[in-house]
Amino acid sequence: MVPLHSLVMYKTKPAIVLSCDADRILIRGIEGEERRVRPKDLILLGAGPISAFSEGQPSNEALEALALLQEEHPEGLALIGWREFADLAWGDAQAEHIVAAWRSLLGNPAVEILDEGIRIRSRDEHQKLLEREEKKKKVAESKTAFIDAFRRAWKKRDPTLIDKNPLFQPFFEELARCARGLSEESPLARELGIKTTPQAIHEALLATGYWNTTFNPWPERNGCILSPPPAPEIFDERSELELERLDLRGLSSYAIDNAWSNDPDDAISFDGERIWIHVADPASILLPTSKLDDEAMARGSTLYLPERTIPMLHSSLVQALGLGLTPESKALSFGVRLKEDGRIADTLIVPSVVKVERLTYEQADAMLERDPVLQKLQVLAEIRAGLRRSQGAVDIDFPEVAIRVKDEEPIFLRVPQTRSARLVQEFMILAGEAAARWAYERKLPFPFASQDAPVSASLAGCGQGPSKSLAENYGRRRVMKAAIISTSCAAHAGLGLSFYSQVTSPLRRYQDLLAHYQIHAMLAKERGAMHSSCATDPAVPLDSETLSARLYCSSQQAAKNRQAERDSRVHWTLVYLGRHKDWRGHGLVLDASSENGQIFIPEFGYEVQMRLPRGIKPDETLMLALRRASIPELSASFDIVSKND
Numbered sequence: 354m355v356p357l358h359s360l361v362m363y364k365t366k367p368a369i370v371l372s373c374d375a376d377r378i379l380i381r382g383i384e385g386e387e388r389r390v391r392p393k394d395l396i397l398l399g400a401g402p403i404s405a406f407s408e409g410q411p412s413n414e415a416l417e418a419l420a421l422l423q424e425e426h427p428e429g430l431a432l433i434g435w436r437e438f439a440d441l442a443w444g445d446a447q448a449e450h451i452v453a454a455w456r457s458l459l460g461n462p463a464v465e466i467l468d469e470g471i472r473i474r475s476r477d478e479h480q481k482l483l484e485r486e487e488k489k490k491k492v493a494e495s496k497t498a499f500i501d502a503f504r505r506a507w508k509k510r511d512p513t514l515i516d517k518n519p520l521f522q523p524f525f526e527e528l529a530r531c532a533r534g535l536s537e538e539s540p541l542a543r544e545l546g547i548k549t550t551p552q553a554i555h556e557a558l559l560a561t562g563y564w565n566t567t568f569n570p571w572p573e574r575n576g577c578i579l580s581p582p583p584a585p586e587i588f589d590e591r592s593e594l595e596l597e598r599l600d601l602r603g604l605s606s607y608a609i610d611n612a613w614s615n616d617p618d619d620a621i622s623f624d625g626e627r628i629w630i631h632v633a634d635p636a637s638i639l640l641p642t643s644k645l646d647d648e649a650m651a652r653g654s655t656l657y658l659p660e661r662t663i664p665m666l667h668s669s670l671v672q673a674l675g676l677g678l679t680p681e682s683k684a685l686s687f688g689v690r691l692k693e694d695g696r697i698a699d700t701l702i703v704p705s706v707v708k709v710e711r712l713t714y715e716q717a718d719a720m721l722e723r724d725p726v727l728q729k730l731q732v733l734a735e736i737r738a739g740l741r742r743s744q745g746a747v748d749i750d751f752p753e754v755a756i757r758v759k760d761e762e763p764i765f766l767r768v769p770q771t772r773s774a775r776l777v778q779e780f781m782i783l784a785g786e787a788a789a790r791w792a793y794e795r796k797l798p799f800p801f802a803s804q805d806a807p808v809s810a811s812l813a814g815c816g817q818g819p820s821k822s823l824a825e826n827y828g829r830r831r832v833m834k835a836a837i838i839s840t841s842c843a844a845h846a847g848l849g850l851s852f853y854s855q856v857t858s859p860l861r862r863y864q865d866l867l868a869h870y871q872i873h874a875m876l877a878k879e880r881g882a883m884h885s886s887c888a889t890d891p892a893v894p895l896d897s898e899t900l901s902a903r904l905y906c907s908s909q910q911a912a913k914n915r916q917a918e919r920d921s922r923v924h925w926t927l928v929y930l931g932r933h934k935d936w937r938g939h940g941l942v943l944d945a946s947s948e949n950g951q952i953f954i955p956e957f958g959y960e961v962q963m964r965l966p967r968g969i970k971p972d973e974t975l976m977l978a979l980r981r982a983s984i985p986e987l988s989a990s991f992d993i994v995s996k997n998d
Contacts, residue, residue, distance in 0.1 A: 512562025653910030746849030754958030824971030
């Protein structure tokens with residue numbers, strides 16, 4: 354039994370025993386609080402009785418005793434008990450002496466307070482602790498100065514009120530991490546009185562000049578990978594594929610794309626019988642179990658931002674495998690023979706060697722007037738488009754504007770609506786259908802793409818063909834269901850096809866690369882069956898479970914990339930509007946069915962919701978004036994100046 358009114362230590366603080374029972378002891382701590390504790394949690398100091406703690410100041414006796422111990426033990430002292438220390442200081446170990454010693458040594462960096470006594474630190478340890486305390490003090494002083502300067506600069510929106518003190522940098526970085534979406538909390542933001550949302554902190558960082566308006570945080574906020582992908586160590590083709598490339602260099606093959614495209618991964622040609630869609634062939638080099646493949650899967654797709662591009666595969670691979678970037682290109686070629694009505698008669702998929710000429714859409718349109726290959730392909734593309742429309746395909750034709758940033762200035766490039774763009778699109782769809790049918794016939798696990806029927810067939814314009822009404826195209830888009838990528842084969846209502854997969858962009862879309870892995874493995878298996886004396890075992894297709902897991906992982910990241918691309922487009926549009934506060938321009942009415950209508954601004958390819966007066970009809974053109982642009986909120990508002998008849 355612990356004696357009443359004895360002095361004990363509880364969690365390194367003195368306490369007085371007030372009462373005892375079978376399993377608990379009531380104590381009063383030196384700060385006046387009472388609590389019931391277990392006997393094993395106390396250290397009995399064997400001093401007392403003591404009824405109350407008197408007020409006291411640091412004692413000279415205790416400090417002199419400490420100095421003596423430090424001199425005798427420069428290497429430090431693991432432990433000296435409380436009674437022993439009090440006896441050294443006062444020649445006595447009364448309870449009040451122990452309490453006085455505790456008060457005197459509390460907070461002293463030379464010692465560590467323990468329940469049993471004190472540990473005296475070595476001189477080196479003591480010095481380092483003093484240095485840390487001094488540094489901590491300076492940080493606290495810098496934080497106080499930062500908070501004061503930041504608040505003044507933020508309130509007055511004047512960056513000159515906060516200097517470029519390097520000691521402020523850690524505090525800016527804490528705020529910036531939250532604004533970039535890299536951390537969910539910022540205690541400093543709460544101290545500053547800023548809402549702890551990325552948008553609110555973003556606004557404050559702009560107001561104080563730490564960020565300028567060109568800084569684009571949206572890719573990081575969406576969880577995109579912004580570092581460059583690793584480079585391959587070798588470019589050798591996979592031996593287990595036993596590749597036998599068909600020589601198609603004699604065909605006139607064209608890679609047709611925008612003038613600013615740097616990763617051409619598809620080309621088209623015609624041999625008089627078959628339409629050939631040639632596709633870059635990274636799967637002939639990359640192993641589906643390699644670190645490079647893991648990296649590509651984690652990225653999901655190439656990230657196209659107005660200010661830069663972060664490729665899915667290393668730029669050296671793109672340069673080596675992009676079609677038309679070298680005099681000859683290795684490809685995976687889809688040779689499709691059509692019936693008269695445009696249906697697929699048969700498909701031949703082969704590794705190949707091709708010679709590709711790169712063309713812009715404008716160049717290809719000019720060549721359509723004289724090139725017999727492109728002219729024949731144009732006829733076949735129209736037949737295919739007609740077939741798909743007869744099967745309920747939905748045509749959505751929406752203006753596209755590309756945004757490029759040069760010297761931190763956004764440039765808006767209207768993507769031309771050309772015949773050759775529609776031609777290329779039709780044959781990319783053809784390759785997707787042909788590959789999906791080919792895989793399905795072979796019971797090959799494959800990344801099929803499907804889409805359920807739209808909410809309303811009439812509103813979607815199923816089978817009706819293109820519409821010149823922008824509002825109608827917008828309405829069609831609104832009633833479409835989201836596409837689904839899975840190992841289950843189902844119809845793609847939007848394209849009017851029973852089979853579909855995406856296979857024409859393996860350099861920049863992981864699901865296409867997966868499709869190529871599967872095709873190559875099946876081709877190797879079929880070649881192995883024909884040539885029983887293969888030197889190596891053929892490649893094996895991924896099973897359905899593995900394929901599904903990879904599709905899920907890559908599609909999650911690809912969705913983040915797409916959102917980051919959309920947000921980044923809006924960001925740079927708002928950067929432009931923020932620099933042109935007197936902007937006026939045309940807006941086209943997409944939807945006027947409610948008070949808050951949808952407007953499309955062709956100059957930027959930007960859609961905005963705004964309140965419309967009565968009498969406004971779809972497809973009308975309005976003259977708009979900028980009212981406000983907020984980069985942190987990723988929004989802009991406009992006033993209607995006039996209506997164009």
